Amino acid sequence: MNFSVVIPVYNGERYLAEVLEAIAAQRVDGDVEVLVIDSGSTDRSVEIARQAGVRLIEIANSEFQHGRTRNMAMAQTSGDLVAFLTQDATPAGDGWLQAYANAFTLEPGIGAAYGPHLPRPGASPMMARMLTEFFGAFSPDGETVIHRPGDTTYLSNSNSCVARAAWNEIPFREIPYAEDQALGADLLAAGWKKAYVPAAGALHSHDYGTVEQFKRHFDEYRGLRDSIGHKTKASPTNAFKTVAGAVRDDVRWMRETERRGGASLAAWSARSSVHHAGRVLFGGLGARADRIPPLLRRAMSLEQRSDGVSRRIPPSSAPGEFDYVGRFHAQGPAPLREPRPGDAETESLHVAWVVPPFNVGGGGHMVIFRMVQALERRGHSCSIWVHDPEGIEHSGEAGLHRRVNEFYAEVEAPVHLGFSNWSGADVVMATGWQTVYPAMLMPHCGGRAYLVLDHEPEFYATSSQSVFAGQTYRVGLKCIAGSPWLAELLRERYGADATAFEFGIEPGEYHEDAVARRGDTVVYYARNFTERRAVELGLLALDQVVRRRPNTNVVLFGTHHALQTPFPHEHLGVVSPERLRRLYSEATVGLSTSLTNYSLIPSEMMACGLPVVELAGRACESVFGHDGETIALAQDDPVSIADAIVALLDDEQRRARQSAAGLQYVGSHPWSDAFDVLEDSLYELLRERVAEAAARS
Numbered sequence: 220m221n222f223s224v225v226i227p228v229y230n231g232e233r234y235l236a237e238v239l240e241a242i243a244a245q246r247v248d249g250d251v252e253v254l255v256i257d258s259g260s261t262d263r264s265v266e267i268a269r270q271a272g273v274r275l276i277e278i279a280n281s282e283f284q285h286g287r288t289r290n291m292a293m294a295q296t297s298g299d300l301v302a303f304l305t306q307d308a309t310p311a312g313d314g315w316l317q318a319y320a321n322a323f324t325l326e327p328g329i330g331a332a333y334g335p336h337l338p339r340p341g342a343s344p345m346m347a348r349m350l351t352e353f354f355g356a357f358s359p360d361g362e363t364v365i366h367r368p369g370d371t372t373y374l375s376n377s378n379s380c381v382a383r384a385a386w387n388e389i390p391f392r393e394i395p396y397a398e399d400q401a402l403g404a405d406l407l408a409a410g411w412k413k414a415y416v417p418a419a420g421a422l423h424s425h426d427y428g429t430v431e432q433f434k435r436h437f438d439e440y441r442g443l444r445d446s447i448g449h450k451t452k453a454s455p456t457n458a459f460k461t462v463a464g465a466v467r468d469d470v471r472w473m474r475e476t477e478r479r480g481g482a483s484l485a486a487w488s489a490r491s492s493v494h495h496a497g498r499v500l501f502g503g504l505g506a507r508a509d510r511i512p513p514l515l516r517r518a519m520s521l522e523q524r525s526d527g528v529s530r531r532i533p534p535s536s537a538p539g540e541f542d543y544v545g546r547f548h549a550q551g552p553a554p555l556r557e558p559r560p561g562d563a564e565t566e567s568l569h570v571a572w573v574v575p576p577f578n579v580g581g582g583g584h585m586v587i588f589r590m591v592q593a594l595e596r597r598g599h600s601c602s603i604w605v606h607d608p609e610g611i612e613h614s615g616e617a618g619l620h621r622r623v624n625e626f627y628a629e630v631e632a633p634v635h636l637g638f639s640n641w642s643g644a645d646v647v648m649a650t651g652w653q654t655v656y657p658a659m660l661m662p663h664c665g666g667r668a669y670l671v672l673d674h675e676p677e678f679y680a681t682s683s684q685s686v687f688a689g690q691t692y693r694v695g696l697k698c699i700a701g702s703p704w705l706a707e708l709l710r711e712r713y714g715a716d717a718t719a720f721e722f723g724i725e726p727g728e729y730h731e732d733a734v735a736r737r738g739d740t741v742v743y744y745a746r747n748f749t750e751r752r753a754v755e756l757g758l759l760a761l762d763q764v765v766r767r768r769p770n771t772n773v774v775l776f777g778t779h780h781a782l783q784t785p786f787p788h789e790h791l792g793v794v795s796p797e798r799l800r801r802l803y804s805e806a807t808v809g810l811s812t813s814l815t816n817y818s819l820i821p822s823e824m825m826a827c828g829l830p831v832v833e834l835a836g837r838a839c840e841s842v843f844g845h846d847g848e849t850i851a852l853a854q855d856d857p858v859s860i861a862d863a864i865v866a867l868l869d870d871e872q873r874r875a876r877q878s879a880a881g882l883q884y885v886g887s888h889p890w891s892d893a894f895d896v897l898e899d900s901l902y903e904l905l906r907e908r909v910a911e912a913a914a915r916s
């Protein structure tokens with residue numbers, strides 16, 4: 220394996236020779252090239268680099284930008300692994316680079332790694348404590364930790380290593396600051412992993428003067444807002460608590476670690492107060508730099524930048540988001556190609572799937588990509604077209620294809636970002652309201668269909684989006700709907716041609732594990748950032764349950780952030796199917812609350828023998844029946860939901876009956892039934908087009 224080490228430099232003579240000497244001393248299995256990119260230094264930096272015999276590229280200071288310059292460095296180097304240091308970050312030992320190399324071999328799919336920043340001798344107590352505790356929290360036992368999609372996105376290019384294969388798919392964003400934080404977020408969003416490597420430490424700590432430190436905080440938090448959307452809360456109470464807590468931690472550190480006391484402790488405590496107050500104040504201003512006049516922004520910036528926040532993540536209303544809606548209403552649909560003899564009898568169709576952007580773990584995209592896989596296994600070909608007018612996706616097409624195969628289903632279908640390579644299809648399949656409008660405008664298609672997985676106008680308050688979503692059911696597409704309830708709603712409210720299917724379960728993915736079933740555990744899919752999951756309603760119900768049965772163990776999952784509840788609970792976050800299978804197999808009752816169409820969650824729970832409580836009055840009755848034998852149905856109020864949960868917790872025989880009925884339902888509804896409906900609907904669509912053409916002639 221070959222390695223490259225890249226060091227951007229600007230007036231870095233203080234530590235640059237030390238850094239280069241430490242790199243030269245590395246003991247690593249492979250060749251190492253070193254690249255210094257100097258951006259107009261006026262000190263001895265260029266001379267030091269030349270004396271060290273490393274490769275040197277000189278650029279004008281005006282040409283430097285954190286993301287763009289590092290992309291240039293990647294293009295100018297050849298290493299399989301490319302390590303990044305700053306001019307004042309010195310590898311702490313001769314095994315620094317080998318520690319990174321070892322980390323990338325731990326698992327496939329690791330795209331980047333980073334090591335700790337170690338305080339230099341003489342670092343202030345505030346800096347020493349912050350660095351030690353911040354990086355120590357990533358790995359309390361000192362072992363390498365793998366971060367997967369859903370974990371922390373933190374990455375620091377002061378001491379990092381990037382796999383060229385990952386950078387080929389996902390380059391650094393060309394933003395003024397925090398390009399490393401953006402890369403960490405983009406890698407995990409695309410399904411890559413990253414590693415924290417405690418053994419790859421580098422000496423790197425800053426003790427600026429007070430004014431310089433404040434300006435650095437301004438730039439740092441402006442960059443975090445730019446790159447990952449981080450914004451501190453503007454609250455005097457919150458600011459006071461933050462500063463007081465940080466000072467208290469510094470005092471504890473100085474007493475316990477540095478054995479300070481008396482006048483020294485008092486003096487450093489005062490400095491700590493100023494340091495953290497400045498961080499909170501100037502960091503808060505940096506996160507809101509777009510509200511500050513340009514001249515004042517320049518004065519507050521260590522880098523003397525006058526720009527504000529250039530991009531917020533995620534964009535809420537990017538230019539062009541609704542362009543296809545306007546084009547469709549102005550132009551009408553693109554003409555379909557004339558039906559050809561045998562269109563409806565061909566054994567191999569090409570289906571083009573137009574999909575919204577996707578991350579890891581989406582239930583709707585799981586259904587879509589399983590259907591793509593099923594069509595391919597039945598001899599058809601497919602292509603996937605990601606409609607991303609907001610620019611959410613930062614990975615390339617190869618990265619998107621890998622994400623589909625690793626986290627959803629193994630498919631051969633190519634993945635296209637946008638429609639520049641569009642060449643037509645036998646059937647184009649829209650899969651969400653936003654995708655209907657481009658699907659209607661795509662030429663060279665034999666027919667158009669619409670996989671409808673939810674009643675999407677309900678995702679919004681009264682708004683343009685709710686109007687646009689509702690209009691998609693009236694444009695004449697053949698709708699393949701994800702429940703009888705949804706199909707009936709489309710027919711009755713919108714006059715749509717709708718056929719229903721029901722979700723299936725993969726037998727090898729969800730089934731009863733050989734673990735003891737507990738008698739006191741309720742597990743709840745608490746995805747609170749999706750409003751239609753009615754999480755607040757479910758939490759109120761669980762509070763009632765715990766009040767009635769104080770020994771009840773509540774387990775929440777589905778969101779990375781722990782929820783504040785009036786009752787104690789376990790928080791699992793976003794978990795793998797394997798962990799969910801075990802959870803469902805040992806729990807007592809499952810709770811899933813859906814205000815629109817039903818989800819995969821109840822069927823997955825049932826497949827593991829878990830009795831389930833859901834909300835009545837929507838899709839569930841059309842799938843599981845009205846009698847409550849297969850699934851317990853509750854009204855939309857906390858007491859009714861709590862009643863249903865407690866009734867199951869208190870009655871073992873009732874749980875056993877519902878568990879048996881759930882297993883019977885799952886066993887009689889394989890995914891193949893849904894795939895049959897899909898395939899039959901595609902051929903029916905083409906037969907109708909052939910018949911219409913024959914009638915015209």
